[in-house]
Amino acid sequence: MTQIRNFCIIAHIDHGKSTLADRLLERTGTISEREMQEQILDDMDLERERGITIKSHAIRMEYVRPNKEKFIFNLIDTPGHVDFAYEVSRALKACEGAILVVDAAQGVEAQTISNLYQAIEQGLEIIPVLNKIDLPGADPENISQQVIDLIGCEYEDILRVSGKTGEGVEDLLEAIVERIPAPKQEIDKPLKALIFDSIFNTYRGSIAYVRVMQGSLKKGDPMLFMATHKEYDAEEIGYLKLKKEPCTELKAGDVGYVIGSVKSLQDARVGDTITHQKNGADEPIPGYQESKPMVFSGIFPTNSEDFEDLRSALEKLQLNDASLSYQPETSKALGFGFRAGFLGMLHMEIVQERLDREFNIDIITTVPNVQYEVEINHKGERRKKTVDNPSEMPDAGKVETVWEPYIKASIITPADYIGPIMKLCQDKRGVYKNQVFMQGNRVEITYELPMAEVVFDFYDKLKSGTRGYASLDYELLEYRKGDLVRLDILLNGDPVDALSSITHREKAYEQGRKICAKLKELIPRQQYEVAVQAAIGSRVIARDTIRALRKDVTAKCYGGDITRKRKLIEKQKEGKKRMKQVGTVEIPQEAFLAVLSMDEDDR
Structure with missing residues (x-):
């Protein structure tokens, strides 16, 4: 037990976490040179391309010190993105220590800080590491000072490492042995496995x-999942090396895998506790x-025709991603589809990308929105309703109040970009909280923002407004009252449900006007006039008209009485009127995509 060390690596996206993990695997002889490839723990193409970890991984290494003393290291790799904060918190719970990796060129960033605070709250031992010291732009002295200000460590405690060249990795391995405590020896207690x-x-x-965490699990033991109350037998247990390595028993302090013919991912949820069916633990972790x-x-x-393919693709994705939820929905404009719920914008992007790559399905997504709580007054009776789809929003006359989720956003940026960031946050209805100047001309700005404003294009604008230097992290605060309305888009008086959105009353006119102008450009002209309108309830707030295609019915008349021409024009007018009654306007796909990707400036 004293020879086991469980630790994770905390880092911002692209600070070299996966590359450093590669060096640790090499130095401990966990993988041979033949098996070696870059970022070996990131096994999804998407993870490699974007340089991010989407799914957390765990791997067992055996380290032999120069004095021949043997140690077992369990590295639990965590996702770095804010969308996966819950998975990170569970991975941290499984460790006794954390390696804090900071890029020696870029310095401390927002997600590093939020994950670090979680680790400190859970009482983990922190080993600060400066990575990428071989880069020409590295500034180890200044960045070391940032780390000291952040966690209050001594200058000598900070290790300098290069994940690329392998420099300093031996010192890091020794520091893991010396600084990270061994797991508690609680083998006699009832089984608790996180x-x-x-x-x-x-x-x-x-x-x-x-x-x-405590007790021990043997092969064949009857298990109980405490949150879902499901019962299974441990058919196979083992350690997580590059391939799964079966064993007969996992004791307190061990990290491994359990297979028990669990039918669904919903039964084995992240954060749940496994115990024995008989004489098990009373309280879950x-x-x-x-x-x-x-x-x-x-x-x-x-x-x-691809609807059934899309259904089976989503089912398969959900098998590997329990946080994706979906249900069928129909839209007059787009036909049959699904309403899907995601953890955040990155999660949504990844699911769309995987649907396209792994299942080769072309999809259209509607404007992303968040969940609102609406209080309805119907015939004097008040009740609350949860709304995550604009088409479910009740009529304006019935709505008493609407609550929307707010987040606390921490933005770390070079001081030169404070102006553009504050303007962006004010435009997004942000409430300024405070700003703290950090080491090395950097500032941490805190705002409270409505989640609905952040999910659309906030992150892209933040990056473009600061040349990619700003980093963002957020956490959900609470639901607050807001003056929100449903903005409908009408074509010839018929609402197009796929273009409806829930927006703030002050922004509704501007948004409606820009969507109408955009649709006027994109919808092809018909034989009759088409009215494009934006409306709140029954009140139209913006309108554009798509002119009719004209056929010159009087071309065959030459000379003669004017009444002949008038008669032909009246006849044509009657025909167009009848056509308008029965005709429906086809909306091209570019129109949906354009409204989705419409920038504030041209909206």
């Missing part, structure tokens, strides 16, 4: 990755939460 991740295998069911989607969007196949 699930920090789970994956789905078509043949073996859901495989839970666990850290045994605290901190378990149901995954709650924050951002909602409609997903429709561009070709309606």
Whole structure:
């Protein structure tokens, strides 16, 4: 037990976490040179391309010190993005220590700080590491000072490492042995094993990755999942090396996997506690939460015949991603599709990308929005309703109050960009809280913002306004009252449900006017006049008209009485009127995509 060290790596996106993990695997002889490839723990193409970790991984290494003393290291790799904050908190719970990796060229960034605070709250031992010291732009002295200001460590405690060249990795391995405490020896107590991740295998069911906190689990033991009250037998247990390595027993302090023919990923949820069916633990490990989607969007196949393919694709994705939720929905404009809930914008982007790559399905997504709470007054009776789809929003006359989710956003940026960031946050209805000047001409600005304003294009604008230097992290605060309305887009008086949105009353006119102007450009002209309107309830607030295509019916008349021409024009007018009654306007796909990607400036 004293020879085990469980730790994770905390870092902002692109600070070299996966590359550093590669060097640790090499130095401990966990993988041979033949098996080696860059970012070996990131096994998804998407992870490699974007340089981000989407799914957390765990791997067991054996380290032999120069004096031949043997140690077992369990590295639990965590996702770095704010959308996966809950998974990070569970992975941290499974560790006794954390390596804080900071890029020696870029310095401390927002997500590093939020994950670091979580680690400190859970009482983890922190080893600060400056990575990428071989870069020409590295500034180890200044960045060391930032780290000292952040965690209050001594200058000598900070290790200097290069994940690329392998410099300083030996010192890091020694520091893991010396500074990170061994797990508590609680083998005599009832079994408690924390699930920090789970994956789905078509043949073996859901495989839970666990850290045994107390007691021990043997092969064949009857298990109880405490949150879902499901019962299974431990058919196979083992350690997580590059491939799974079966064993007969996992004891307190061990990290490994458990296979028990668990039928669904929903039964083995991240954060749940496994115990024995008989003489098990009374209390689960605290901190378990149901995954709650924050951002909602409609997903429709561009070709309606692909609906069943889309359904099976979403089912398969959900097997490997329990936080994705979806339900069928129909739209007059787009046909059959699904309403899907995501953890955040990155999660939504990843799901769309995987649908396209892994299943080769072309999809259209509607404007992303968040969940609102609406109080309705119907015939003197008040009741609350949760709304995540604009088409479900009741008529303006029935709505008493609307509550929307607010987040606390921490933005770290070079001081030169304070102006553009503050303007962006004010435009997004942000409430300024404070700003703190940090080491090296950097500022941390805190705002409270409505989540609905952040999910659309806030992150892109933040990056473009600061040349990519600013970093963002956020946490959900509460629901607050807001003056929100449903903005409908009408074509010839018929609402197009896929273009409806929930927006703030002050912004509704501006947004409606710009959408109408955009649709006027994109919808092809018909044989009759088409009115494009934006409306709140029954009140039209903006209108554009798509002119009719004219056929010159009087071309065959030459000379003669004017009444002949007038008669032909009247006849044509009657025909157009009848056509308008029965005709429907086809909205091209570019129109939906344009409204989705419409920038504030040209909206």
